[in-house]
Amino acid sequence: MKKINQTEILKETIVLMKMKQADELVQLKDQYHYTVESLKPLNLIKNAFGIIATSPEIKGNILSNVVGMTTGYITKKVLLGSTHNPIKRILGTVLQFVITNIVTKQSEKVKENDLQNG
Numbered sequence: 353m354k355k356i357n358q359t360e361i362l363k364e365t366i367v368l369m370k371m372k373q374a375d376e377l378v379q380l381k382d383q384y385h386y387t388v389e390s391l392k393p394l395n396l397i398k399n400a401f402g403i404i405a406t407s408p409e410i411k412g413n414i415l416s417n418v419v420g421m422t423t424g425y426i427t428k429k430v431l432l433g434s435t436h437n438p439i440k441r442i443l444g445t446v447l448q449f450v451i452t453n454i455v456t457k458q459s460e461k462v463k464e465n466d467l468q469n470g
Contacts, residue, residue, distance in 0.1 A: 413460075420456030424448040 389395060404410050428448040432440055 416456050416459040419459055420452040420454075423455045424450075424452030427451045 390399075404414075425448060428444045428451075431447065432444040435441060435444070
């Protein structure tokens with residue numbers, strides 16, 4: 353039976369620790385490059401839009417607002433056309449704002465009812 357030599361055990365341990373250290377250095381470098389890449393402004397913006405695009409709540413709110421704004425704009429154009437009278441233009445903008453708010457709130461109520469019913 354071979355006698356266990358403490359020096360050999362120590363050498364093997366050192367080799368294993370050096371291998372572990374080299375592996376951890378590679379992982380650290382990879383993480384550094386990943387972090388630098390993810391903190392670039394363009395990537396931050398892409399990630400933010402990605403989150404917005406996948407969130408059903410935000411998509412619903414955007415859709416409600418777009419529908420409301422479109423309805424308000426179309427109502428203003430249908431009722432007033434393109435007038436040069438400043439009073440009519442101000443009243444048209446107020447009307448557009450009111451219609452936009454009403455349609456947006458109604459579409460939010462419809463969404464809430466859909467969620468509750470089903």
